[in-house]
Amino acid sequence: MGLPGLQRLDHIGFTVPDLAAAGAWLTDVLGCEYMYKLGPFQADDSDWMTEHLNVHPRAVMEELHFYRLGGQAVFEVFQYSAPDQQGAVPKNSDIGGHHVALYVDDLDEAIAFLESKGVTILGAPTTSRSASEGQRWVYFLAPWGMQFELVSYPGGKAYDHHPELFD
Numbered sequence: 001m002g003l004p005g006l007q008r009l010d011h012i013g014f015t016v017p018d019l020a021a022a023g024a025w026l027t028d029v030l031g032c033e034y035m036y037k038l039g040p041f042q043a044d045d046s047d048w049m050t051e052h053l054n055v056h057p058r059a060v061m062e063e064l065h066f067y068r069l070g071g072q073a074v075f076e077v078f079q080y081s082a083p084d085q086q087g088a089v090p091k092n093s094d095i096g097g098h099h100v101a102l103y104v105d106d107l108d109e110a111i112a113f114l115e116s117k118g119v120t121i122l123g124a125p126t127t128s129r130s131a132s133e134g135q136r137w138v139y140f141l142a143p144w145g146m147q148f149e150l151v152s153y154p155g156g157k158a159y160d161h162h163p164e165l166f167d
Contacts, residue, residue, distance in 0.1 A: 011066075012100060013076035016144050017087070019063055022077055025143055029117050030102070032067035032075065039063035056082040069102070089145035099139065099147035107136050107152040114140055114150075122147075131166040133158035 016022035026032040041061040043049050050057045059082035067075045090097040104110040107125055114121060122139040135153035142148060159166050 009073070011074040011076045013064075013078065014100075014146060015078040015080055016142075016146075017079070018144070019065055019077065019079040022142070022144060023065055023067075026067050026069075026075065026077070029114070029119060030069060032069045035066040035068055035074070037063055037065045055080065056084045058083055059085075089147075092147065099149050101137075101149040101151050104150050104152050105154060107138065107150055110150050110152075111138060128157070131157065131159040134160075 023034060027034060039061050040063060041049075042059070043057065047057045049055050049059050049061075053059075053061075059080055062079045062081060064076055064078045067077065069075060092099060111121060111125065120141040122141065125136045125138045128135040128137065132153075134155050134157045135151060137149055137151045139147055139149050
């Protein structure tokens, strides 16, 4: 059944150490469209920040910017300051680890572009097997260490052609 009324993914939010630098990378490298900004937000006399956002009660959301990518996905990009802020970026193997996957038509062309921009690519492209056969992918890093992934499956995945073969 699932969540009543669910339509689609609305946005992906993440925190960066420097909004200006992140914004330049998101627009110049990924091709995002800057939309608008909000903030600052803080609650000096209550626990609102903890109750609503699960951050330190004296955390300050200095500013947040919204970006559109590929005409649909929206990134909500935060810059916080907080007394208990941690600077370590989680690995995929850490609890809360994550990555953002971006579909491209031509994986090799996209990798060459990222390399021309000095982006760190993690290893060589991987060719998927089993239900994902037909897909190639590779991870890359944003300047602040966040993991992104390029994926491409122009002919579809094995699952798309024969879902009955996979549980």
